[in-house]
Amino acid sequence: MKFNALAKKAAKGTAPLEHGGNVEVEDLIRFVLEHGAEGAAEIERLCALYRWREEFQYNADGTHFAPMAPWAQACAAFGHQGVAGLLPLLEDPRLATYAISVLEDVRSEASVAALLAFCEQADFSQDDPQSPPSRALAALNSLLSFDKGVVVPVAMQQALLHLVQHAWQQAPSMRGRSLALYAARGACMPEALDWVQSLALQDDELVAARTPVLKRLKARASR
Template sequence: MKFNDLARKAAKGSGPLSYGGSVHPEDLIRFSLAYGAVGADEIERLCEQHGWHEDGLLEDGTRVVPLARWAAACVAYGRGGVASLQHLLTDRTLATVAIAVLEEVRTESCVTALLDYCMSTTAVSDEPDDPFWRALGALNALTSFDDGLAPPEDQQEKLRDLVIETFASATTSHQLTLCLCALRGAPIEGSLEWAEAQTVTAPDVLRAKVAAIKSLRRRLSGSYKPPSAEQKRQIRRQRALDV
C-alpha cells in the first residue's frame, strides 16, 4: 500500500465517512507495519478528520466497524512496537484488537506478550470473543502450523503448561478444541504424553486431539526438518487459497 492510498480509501465509500469509507482493519494493520511512526501519525489524523467510531453499535442500532479502536492499536504499534500493544491488553475495550494486531506482526516478542497476558488473566466469559480465548487462539495461529513461529523452549514450556491448566477448567467444546490445537505449538517433552492421556468424547474435540497427537509425533521425530523460509511462504500462500 502506498502512503496516500489510506487517505484515498478513507475518503470514499457508500456511507458516512465516519464509518471508515472503504478502509478495513486489515488496511490499518498493513499500513502500521509498513510505515511505523509516520504511519501512526497518518492513521491518527484520518481517525480525527473523519470521526471514526469507537463503538461498533450506534445509538440508532446501526452496526459499524469500531475503526477508532483499530486505529488506536495500530497507532500504538507504529509508535511503540509490541510493548505498546502489550500495554493495551490491560484495557478490555482494546484487548481484542491489540491481540489481532499482535497476530499479524508475527514475531517472537508477540508470542511472549500473548503468553504473559494469558498467564496473568482469566476468561470472564465462555464466549469465543473473550480476550483470553482470543489470545490463546492467536498463540495457536502463530505457533501451531509448519509455517509458524518456533519460540524457544522456555516459551514452549509456558505454552504447554498454559494449555494443560486451561484444559482442566475448560467448559465448552470450543475451549477444549482450542487447547488441543494450541498444544501443537509446544512440541517438547510432556506435551505428547499429556495429549495421549486425555479422554474426550465430543467429535470435534476428538478430531483436535488426533490432530494434535499427529502433529506432535511428527515434530518430535528425529527425522523432522522445519520448513525453510521459502517453504513457509508456499505453505502460507496455499492456506490463503484454501480459505
C-alpha cells in the same frame, strides 16, 4: 500500500466516513506494519479528521460498520512503540481484543511473548469465543501451530504447554477444551505429546480433534 493510499480510501466509500470509508481493518494493520511511526501518525490524523467512531453501527438490513477508532488506536500504538506499545491496551477490557488482533498479525517472538504473558493472567472459565482470553489463545494457536509459524525458544513452548493445560482445566465447555487442545500443537516437545496422549476423552468431537494434534506433535518430534 503506498503512503497516500490510506487517505484516499478514508475519503470515500460505501461505509460512512466516520466508519472509515473504504478503509478496512486489514488496511490499517498492513499500513502500520509497512510504515511504522510515520504510518501511525497518519492513522491518528485520519482518525481525528473523520472522527472515526468508537462503537459498531448496526443497520436495519442486518449489516454493520466496524468501529475504526479502537483499531486506529491499537495500530498507532504498535507503530509508535512496537509490541511494548500494545501492552497497556491488553490491560483495558475495551481495547484488549484489538491489541490481540494486531499482535497476531505482527507475527514475531515478541508478539508471542506478549500473548503468553496476557494468557498466563487470564481467566478461561468464560464460555465466550470472543472474550480476550479465548481470542489470545486462538492467536497463539494461529502463530505457533502451523508450518511457517513463528519460531520460539523452548522456554516459550514450555510456557505454552503450561498455559494450555491451565486453559483445559478451566474451560467450562467442549469449545474451550478444543481450543486448548489445538493450541498444544505449538509446544513441540515430548511433554506436550505425553499430555495429549494421556487425556481421557469421551466426547467424539474432542477425540476427533486429538487426531490432528497428535499427528502434528509426532511429526515435529521426528524432525
